[in-house]
Amino acid sequence: MDKKSVLKEYFGYFTFREGQEELIDAILQNKDALGIMPTGAGKSVCFQVPALIFPGVTIVVSPLVSLMKDQVNSLLQCGIKAAFINATLTEKQHELVMERAARGAYKIIYVAPERLQNKEFISLCGKMDISMVCVDEAHCVSHWGHDFRPSYLNIKSFIESLSKRPVVAAFTATATKRVREDVAELIGLQEPFEVVTGFDRPNLYFEVIKPKNKYVALRRYLDLYSGRNGIVYCASRRNTDELYEKLSEEGYSVTKYHAGLPKSERDFNQELFINDKKEVIIATNAFGMGIDKSNVSFIVHYNMPGDIESYYQEAGRAGRDGSDADCVLLFSPSDIRLQKFFIENPDDNSEMSDREKEEIRALRLEKLNKMVYYSTNAPCLRNYMLSYFGERPKGRCQNCSGCNGSGTSVDITLEAQKIFSCIKRVKEKENKEVIVDILKGNSTDYIVKNKLDKIKTFGTMSDVAESQIEKHIRYFLDHSFISENPKGNLKVEDKAHAVLFKNKRLRRFLEKTDKYKTAENPASEVDLRLLTKLKILRKDLATKGSVPAFIIFTDATLIAIATIKPTNKQEFLKIAGVSERKFDKYGPVFVKLICEHCNKTVEISK
Numbered sequence: 001m002d003k004k005s006v007l008k009e010y011f012g013y014f015t016f017r018e019g020q021e022e023l024i025d026a027i028l029q030n031k032d033a034l035g036i037m038p039t040g041a042g043k044s045v046c047f048q049v050p051a052l053i054f055p056g057v058t059i060v061v062s063p064l065v066s067l068m069k070d071q072v073n074s075l076l077q078c079g080i081k082a083a084f085i086n087a088t089l090t091e092k093q094h095e096l097v098m099e100r101a102a103r104g105a106y107k108i109i110y111v112a113p114e115r116l117q118n119k120e121f122i123s124l125c126g127k128m129d130i131s132m133v134c135v136d137e138a139h140c141v142s143h144w145g146h147d148f149r150p151s152y153l154n155i156k157s158f159i160e161s162l163s164k165r166p167v168v169a170a171f172t173a174t175a176t177k178r179v180r181e182d183v184a185e186l187i188g189l190q191e192p193f194e195v196v197t198g199f200d201r202p203n204l205y206f207e208v209i210k211p212k213n214k215y216v217a218l219r220r221y222l223d224l225y226s227g228r229n230g231i232v233y234c235a236s237r238r239n240t241d242e243l244y245e246k247l248s249e250e251g252y253s254v255t256k257y258h259a260g261l262p263k264s265e266r267d268f269n270q271e272l273f274i275n276d277k278k279e280v281i282i283a284t285n286a287f288g289m290g291i292d293k294s295n296v297s298f299i300v301h302y303n304m305p306g307d308i309e310s311y312y313q314e315a316g317r318a319g320r321d322g323s324d325a326d327c328v329l330l331f332s333p334s335d336i337r338l339q340k341f342f343i344e345n346p347d348d349n350s351e352m353s354d355r356e357k358e359e360i361r362a363l364r365l366e367k368l369n370k371m372v373y374y375s376t377n378a379p380c381l382r383n384y385m386l387s388y389f390g391e392r393p394k395g396r397c398q399n400c401s402g403c404n405g406s407g408t409s410v411d412i413t414l415e416a417q418k419i420f421s422c423i424k425r426v427k428e429k430e431n432k433e434v435i436v437d438i439l440k441g442n443s444t445d446y447i448v449k450n451k452l453d454k455i456k457t458f459g460t461m462s463d464v465a466e467s468q469i470e471k472h473i474r475y476f477l478d479h480s481f482i483s484e485n486p487k488g489n490l491k492v493e494d495k496a497h498a499v500l501f502k503n504k505r506l507r508r509f510l511e512k513t514d515k516y517k518t519a520e521n522p523a524s525e526v527d528l529r530l531l532t533k534l535k536i537l538r539k540d541l542a543t544k545g546s547v548p549a550f551i552i553f554t555d556a557t558l559i560a561i562a563t564i565k566p567t568n569k570q571e572f573l574k575i576a577g578v579s580e581r582k583f584d585k586y587g588p589v590f591v592k593l594i595c596e597h598c599n600k601t602v603e604i605s606k
């Protein structure tokens, strides 16, 4: 099978993203490869596609054991024979996987770097036909990166010990020259074909605010994002615990994650977040490496991280499916003191000489200074980060708080569209309370009697708190997107039309400027009510299959479905993210739902 057919058949995508095809071609020509791409760019496809084409097995070395299950699950959903070998397997499972692996039953096997020294594993490798060794998060091999792991240094000798040298491909999101050189040398890449893609993530909005009270600022932010998923990063475990306590006491849908929690609790909490059972996870930077949760709408940094690499990587966990997402940093000068404390009191790394330790200390201070500059002075936040990674951006981005004026802001386009379209659908003849009931999906006597539960926007904001829907309406009234007539009925003003009909993006500013700004967005007609139904169906299927919802279809795919409304297999397969196999597994129930929604008879789902 050729690379394009593999991409469509197994992953449901039609076109390669920047850098993917070149890397895949090089790997398929048995060249070593080094892919440097930002988080969310699609590094996995670069090795998964060749892995399926190569005759033998691909060993993927990845640092975080707890994520392997998800990654393998995701591959199994796509019909790819994959497994992981790590300490979380029971003895029986381990035996079974080893026995199957020796028989050549898998195309992709994930292991942690420590496993490469395990005798049993080495003997298994002697029995397998290994086509490729792929090193994920390859910056972990370098002292100069921000996440050095000594066990990564064993990868080179492992590869050298194999009877036949496989293709070696390494991937990272860390682009600094020094790390790149280290990766090639310390992993032993042989004249690697190197791709460094653009680091820009146009769908991310960057913002820095310096609130008087961070907690109040965070709460305002979470209120506005009620119903969406996000991560709040804290600099310390204590901070994480305190914030979690306070927010959960106040009734927010939160969970928490840091390395000080027992493993079982960490795994449990992570699952709650991944499976959409909790909207927000409060975490230290121990959370998230390799997390492929595609529907993360916002990342708030409650404290400033120690360097731009860490910030960009953590912020980059938002909007992985290409949907718009917000990345906010809540800055205060005490964050600098905390980071300095971390630098002056490093984890004991006795493998390093005193000179090396001093070099690293100086390097970390230099990196911290750049992070502080980002947080306090950078005129365009995006450009500052892109320049840091060696790019030369053209002109200001106009999509960050540096360009748009400071002040907390959130993207409220979807909320605005729901509210404006609801007012339109009731022909501008209902008041605020009724509009809230319709959007919330409250079947009050009035609603039922007037058949308002039959209109398209009924229940489209069922996951948002009523008080929040009211606040949105108040905001739109204050800013003349809508008005109230003397009877109290709401009316949509001309100013709202660009948001409603031309999909102009709308951001809400909360502090200082409190003005709105709109930006272009490709026009589309999302059927919001269908989208809500699709999400419910996806959640049911996810619960039944014990898989995270986004593994079934990502948010971006669901939005495309709610726009195109495919009612047969042919139409369905044209949507990005729908593979043959995914269609066969889930398509028919989705088609049935869409047909019911559109009052169409179900066509044969072939």
Ligand code: ADP
Binding pocket: 013, 014, 015, 016, 017, 020, 037, 038, 039, 040, 041, 042, 043, 044, 045, 292, 294, 320, 321, 554, 576
């Ligand atoms: P990375 O490892 O670079 O952070 P992933 O490999 O997890 O990113 O990919 C991020 C998201 O992009 C995933 O949901 C993935 O399915 C999707 N993706 C990857 N390649 C493509 C493509 N060619 N077209 C559309 N979506 C893609």
